Amino acid sequence: MGWNGGFSTSYCSKQNSQPGNARKMALLAFIFLLALLPAGSAKSRHPPKATILSPVFGPRQVYGVVGGSVTVKCFYPPTSVNRHDRKYWCRQSGRRCVTVASTTGYVSSGYEGRISVTDYPEAENFQISISSLSPTDAGTYECGVGDNGRGLSYKVTLSVSQGPDVPEAAELFYVKLHSTWTVTCSFGEEFTYFRKYLCKMEGEGCHDIIDNIEDDVIDADYRGRVLLSLERSPGSFSIMMTQMDWEDAGLYRCGAGEYGKNGKSKELDVFIYEDKNFPLMKSTVTATEGGSATFECLYEPLKKSSTRVWAKWKSDKYTRIIDNTGYVKPQYEGRVAMFENPNNRTVTVILNQLNEADKGYYWCITNELKEQQTSAELKLTEGKPQLTGQKEVEARVGSRVDLTCSYPCAYYSYEKYWCKWSPSGCSMMPASDVRQPGPEATCNTSNRTVILSFDSVTEEDAGWYWCGVKRNGLFGETMAVKLSVTAAGNDAKHSPELLDVDAPSHAEFPNHVEPGPGPRGGAYSDSGVRSGAAPGSSDQGHGSNTLALVLGPIAALLLIVVTAFAVVKYRQMKRSDLVSIGSYRTNISMSDFESVKDYSASNSACVKESQETAIGGDEFVTTTDTPESAAEAKKAKRSSKEDADLAYSTFLLTSGSIAQGGSGGDSPALDVSPPQDQV
Structure with missing residues (x-):
């Protein structure tokens, strides 16, 4: 019993706890779903169903007075089929919609003479005009294209009142998907100093999107793509909203003051439809710091006649950066350029040398076809530019200059180009693999470089040059290079090729004379040293002075040694004294007396055949002996023994003379000739 009772209690408590747990789980699930829901904003998370199902658009509510008239404007997509198709106005009766009038000429009974349907295909709308209104005309109608029931229609409510005061109907805007919506709101001079705003209807309230007082009031979903600008007319302002999406359809209010409190407002009804021919532009552009961005x-x-402006967005205004008239904001010179592409009806704007200050929203603005205005956000990411090279180049007039741009393998198949920047654009110089005369871009695919060469640069060549890539006609990354050109000969003394010479000062050398003009092609620094000659000539002059100081004593010493050697040799020659033997003179050295017999033999032979000319002569004259000379020669002839004795005596005398003379000087020559009576 106790066991059963215990079991029953346990079972009952378990049963009772199940509903509580289920409620808890349901509550947790509900809280979880609430957490997943995004924060409230002015944007509807889902486009209106009618926007998707039917492209026909008209007023939600139309107001009229008894006896008065009303005009209903309905829009349709401008396709060729829609332009030629039937337009109609029908009244709902239960599940049916009975045709009241159409463009085929049909008019139902009771409306003859007071209703018409007119098509305006160029304006992409048709209008229904109803006059002589009566209370019975009030009701629900549809304006449509084609046959009734096809779904290409829009529901309109017509209200007919007795009083003269008729509520103002909402202004209609038929806007293409991804295009720009533009509206002007005017409230009169009395509202000049009131707050101007735009809000979107949500239930009974109106969620603020933008105003002209506080930047922070801009809704996050519209930041960077909505602009409020004050007009010249007092109390008037305009609204531009770009990149319109399905979720932007709905009811808005523009006003002066505070909605629901004071001031005045106006209802705006925006409808979004899709045009397959309208291009989708990028809403976000990502680039690296130091690189470039393409819009x-x-x-x-x-x-x-259309003016095209590219500007940076602010909540209450835009800052013009460049336009198609040649204007460029000064701080953007060399950084921004505009390229028109008529083939695809686009304008490409390139901004390079990017930095943190460039982040933000940029707008393309035109004074015609305002729906074509677009906006995009620029974001910078970490990384390095793909195109690299020297960003600043300096050169002198007449010199050769090469501007080099290196690209990665990813750009190998891209079209490369150089262009010279100017406020009106960038003049293209497409790159080629074959070099041609004059400034031209050449592409070296082996080391992936694009080179812009100047054979002889001029001052007119100075400026900004861009290196870039293209593919299928679309512009890609660019790199800007600034070329500075100076006149030839300016500040030659500061050229890195000139050497800094320690020239003597005038104080140290008062008699120093400045050099005159040098040969053509030379240049002189302030010190007077010619620097345009052979490199290092000034250093050589300085070194030659030092070398002379070092080698001077050595050269003097060598000169003394050479002189001494010459003196010694001369003394040796002097010591070989001139000896007279009879009427003959000859130089005799010590070796000549090694063999007395040889000497006497040779001498006797020479005496018979020749006679010496005057002293110092270098000729020998051969003569013929006469009988008288033969007798004298025989008479003066000595024996071999006498000659040997005489030669030996001469040697002894000469040796003695050398010994007495020493090194102090030359001894006089001794006359050892035989006595006259022996000749």
Whole structure:
């Protein structure tokens, strides 16, 4: 019993706890779903169903007075089928919609003479005009294209009142998907100093999107793509909203003051439809710091008078950076350029040398076809530019200059180019693999470089040059290079090729004379040293002075040694004294007396055949002996023994003379000739 009772209690408590747990789980699930829901904003999370199902758009509510008239405007997509198709106005009756009037000429009974349907295909709308209104005309209607029941229609409510005061109907805006919506709101001079705003209707309230007082009031979903600008007319302002999406459809209010409290407002009804021919532009552009960013803008080439402006967005205004009239904001010179592409009806704007201050939203603005205005956000990411090279180059007039741009393998198949920047654009110089004369871009695919060469640079060549890549006609990354050109000969003394010479000062050398003009092609620094001659000539002059100081004593010493050697040799020659033997003179050295017999033999032979000319002569004259000379020669002839004795005596006398003379000087020559009586 106790066991059963215990079991029953346990079972009952378990049963009772199940509903409580289920409620807890349901509550937790509900809280979880609430957490997943995004924060409230002015944007609806889902586009209106009618926007998707039917592209026909008209007023939600139309107001009229008894006896008065009303006009209903309905829009439709401008396709060829829609332009030629039937337009109609029908009244709902239960599940049916009975045709009241159409463009085929049909008019139902009771409406003859007071209703018409007119098509305006160029304006992409048709209008229904009803006059002589009566209370019975009030009701629900549809304006449509084609046959009734096809779904290409829009429901309109017509209200007819007795009083003269008729509520103002909402202004209609038929806006293409991804295009720009533009509206002007005017409230009169009395509202000049009131707060101006735009809000979107949500239930009974209106969620603020933007105003002209506080930047922080801008809704996050509209930041960077909505602009409020004050007009010249007092109390008037304009609204531009770009990149319109399905979720932007709905009811808005523009006003002066505070909605629901004071001031005045106006209802705006915005409808979004899709045009397959309208291009989708990038809403976000990502680039690296120091690199470049490319923006695409829409324009109509046939509208020659259209002004195209590229500007940076602010909540209450935009800052113009560049336009198609040649204007460039000064701090953007060399950084931004505009390229028109008539083939695809776009304008490409490139901004390079990016930095942190460039982050933000940029707008393409035109004074015609305002729906083509676009906006995009620029974001910077970490990384390095793909195109690299020297960003600043200096050169002198007449010199050769090469501007080099290196690209990675990813750009190997891209079209490369150089262009010279100017406020009106960037003049293209497409790169080629074959070098041609003059400034031209050449591409070296082996080391992936694009080179812009100047054979002889001029001052007119100075400026900004861009290196870039293209693919399929679309512009890609660019790199800007600034070329500075100076006149030849300016500040030659500061050239890195000139040497700094320690020239003597005038104080140290008062008699120093400045050099005159040097040969053509030379240049002189302030010290007077010619620096345009052979490199290092000034250093050599300085070194030659030092070398002379060092080698001077050595050269003097060598000169003394050479002189001494010459003196010794001369003394040796002097010591070989001139000896007279009879009427003959000859130089005799010590070796000549090694063999007395040889000497006497040779001498006797020579005496018979020749006679010496005057002293110092270098000729020997051969003569013929006469009988008288033969007798004298025979008479003066000595024996061999006498000659040997005489030669030996001469040697002894000469040796003695040398010994007496020493090194102090030359001894006089001794006359050892035989006595006259022996000759």
